[in-house]
Amino acid sequence: MNMDAMFDICYLSADGNTIEPDDIPKTKENVWVLGRKYSAIQDLERIRRDISSIIWCTYRKGFVPIGDEGLTSDKGWGCMLRCGQMVLGMALVRIHLSADWVWTPETRDPTYLKIVQRFEERKQAPYSIHQVALMGASEGKDVGQWFGPNTVAQVLRKLAVYDKWSSLVIHVALDNTVVKEDILQQCIVKHDQGDSSSASDNVLISDWMPLLLIVPLRLGLSEINPVYIDGLKMCFQCPQSIGVIGGKPNQALYLIGCVGDEVIYLDPHTTQRSGLVENKMTDEQKEMDCTYHCKYASRIPMLAMDPSVAVCFLCRTRSDFDQLCNTFEQNLMKESQPLFEICEKRPSHWGPSTNDIDLQYTSLFNDLEDVDRQFDDSDEEFEIL
Template sequence: MDCMFEAYLTHESVNFEPDDIPQTSEPVWILGKKYNATQELEIIRRDILSKLWFTYRKGFVPIGGCDGLTSDKGWGCMLRCGQMVLAQALITLHLSKNWFWTPETRDATYLQILSKFEDRRQAPYSIHQIAQMGKSEGKDIGQWFGPNTVAQVLKKLVKYDDWSCIEIHVALDNTIIIEDIKQLCNKTTTRSKTTSDNETTTNKEWKPLLLIIPLRLGLSEINKIYIDSLKQCFEFEQSLGVIGGKPNLALYFIGYVGDDVIYLDPHTTQKYALVENKLTDEQCLNDLTYHCKYANRIPIISIDPSIAIAFFCATEFEFDTLCTRIQNELIVSDKQPLFELSETKPKQWYHFDETATTIVSTGTTSSTATTNLFNTDQFLIEHQDFSNSDDDFEIIG
């Protein structure tokens, strides 16, 4: 096994020099961590290698029954990017932001996280579950998702997974509503104490938050006025990167250096592979397929304007800190910020119940006017046709 691990971490050619991270004096940012490329190249690569990398797979149990799809090649790249964002949130929560993977890793928590994304019907975040839940967003199995669609699907799926212990909030209409998020994540628990007075105590507990903000930063290409702010998002310690890419070609952006964004690419087709408890040689080799040796990079100006920015806040303090930085560094200092921050919901907005499947109008005197929550995205966005792009976005600027 040691020989196989060594072969994985090296390259066949001694003259091979990857072009993943340039030798530059400019800082390299990876999900809120700042690196020096000339002094910390191997640490940067080790950090990237530790991210769970989900790609196209083939040969898994059919999705949707015996006649269903056994591969997601050609349509599952955005679903895989969504998996990578959620997996990184779980690793940050349950293993820490500074956790590193090695081929010898057999940590039970790591294996449990990975098992939740394997291509099995029973896995809560498998390609099967995401594709099936996509039907509630109007997406047939095998149909390409946009960033907003995968965010909405993951938001539903986490409700069925108590172990992961997170909430997902998808910020619509380019606006983070602080009140909504605090209502979603602050869970009140009541405990009884065995005393002579039969006391009861009420505690407020924060449920860790994965915040996803779908945006459209231009028409056919990203507007240059947003580039600096977009790069700055990777510098926040709560950063979980950006889902984006090209039309119908999704990538998971995890950082930047200079004017390039660094990304993990799901467009590699691998065989269906289970890691389970990582007890056999086959399972150990399968684990290697979930980690990418070298990231890629492209000019940030070349990415598609339809993106979704992600942040993870394990505590309420982290969320408050994030809001402060957004306000001070992205909104106050920018004439055209990426998104807005509001303490409360504007009166003209509909009231969204994060834990239910309905919305109730707050703009009328009637409280009985309800409709399906997951069919109302278009109510909050401009009804414009943008070819070759996800249509669930608000145009900025």
């Protein structure tokens, strides 16, 4: 079987007939995916090519046991963790490859393989389900317990500190507020250049650490308030957008774009076997790599989304960050009900900016995430074994 056939085999119906996907509507409205504008009519194949280049993380089974209960699958509880992996995977692709990078079943780029390996079901992989689930315990979530968008953001923030190769800063905005001062302190790295005795040689050189900015939001109590829809669309349209961690009630989804009043998403609710891509030399490794890519996205109405979301942006450079802040101030802040606030300095009532204080603060969000979550039942119909 050739590699394209391996990739396409997932899109056959039970009786073996090819399914015509309903991923992108035939419309004259613009399609937005990860900050890029497309025509649904003229760019359909390009949209699908770019969507299939996203690293798709799904439930897996048969991995090394996790936690006291020795769980060997994350079916029914890991969908939000998988959405977090997808956001981080997208960030790493943009940082270490490019925004225009394209995956094919033949891809064996060593940098790409290094990124995928970071999400494999191995305990030592920096962002494996094992690492994410176990780090979740420090956020008060037992292994096998469902995460909310904020919890997965905080867990990724902690894990990224230990992965020097990834070379990014994850900043999770607190209390619906993006504080420029805090972000600049994290992202600007000063190097003392020049060891000679001449003072003029000791020049401070500033580098920018790429920023993954995650803003957890609650856009309503039990359902989304329509007043936030336009702001949400603006987030998908920012060039720095790398999607939204969200979903529909009781099902986490990676929301990658929008068309009209619908969101486009990748769904983690498919259970695939665990395995290693490694250097992609064997047929089994090539086949495993194809399981990290989904050819067709899906859609739901924005108003059908769960109101608990986290909007995500990647700023590879200081210029990207300044442009993003300008977009927020010129567009988002003009909304009658802005999604969040942006300010220059940390609000005085927050106290000093230390990681310990920030981590304590996250427990305030957890109360919002434990409402009406009976996960396993609602996932059952989405399983493909």
